[in-house]
Amino acid sequence: MPLATTRRTGLVDQVIGQLRAAISSGEWPVDRRIPTETELTETLGVGRNTVREAIRALAHSGLLEVRQGDGTYVRATSEVCGAIRRLAGTELREVLQVRRSLEVEGARLAAEARTDDDLARLTELLAERDRAQQDGLLEDFARADAEFHLMVVHCGHNRLLSELYRGLTEVVTASVAATSHDRLAEHADLGHQGLLDAIADRDPARAAVEAGGFLDQLLSLSFNVRGHDGAPG
Known part of the structure; x- marks a missing residue:
């Protein structure tokens, strides 16, 4: 523009x-x-x-x-995102803990409120993410992965939740960008087909479980990414 x-x-x-x-x-x-x-x-x-x-x-x-x-x-892309980034600082684990709460609810709402167009876009983003993973294009993978998760929350059609989640996504992206490509590759092993299937089936409970499981794995990996005390590793 x-x-x-x-x-x-x-x-x-x-x-x-x-x-x-x-x-x-x-x-x-x-x-x-x-x-x-x-x-x-x-x-x-x-x-x-x-x-x-x-x-x-x-x-x-x-x-x-x-x-x-x-x-x-x-x-940041908005004042809300900027405020979240200032509050979050460099504590990746704390960011992921809050992100988990928002994403689980976002997945639940997505399964209830998603449209056919929403589902088509989610499917495209997941395919794009998986192609980048298979080709070893880690920057493209990270971008498509972030867009997929943001779209999941968007599918719930709650504007406030989407804006809050976007702020956390920017913090996580900024933190992960500072890590090595080898560590980012570890994150590529976390698949999202189960989450997409639950949203497609309009199953809120299963979507929430899938989203929570993914974030639990990220929280576990965050120790390796940043060190046991929360400082950059």
């Missing part, structure tokens, strides 16, 4: 809105650097101070992170 030239009233608010839209839409992915102040100034047709003030506001709300000497990076 190209940024549009702003009007001359409420410039800071307009720039904030356009930068937030670029972030929330995924045009600027999490943990990627955004265009420089000079580039944004030229694209938006506003002064450098206006751009700087908008970036400062979004950094304060947790969407952006200004790294001196390196640029400005996307930290």
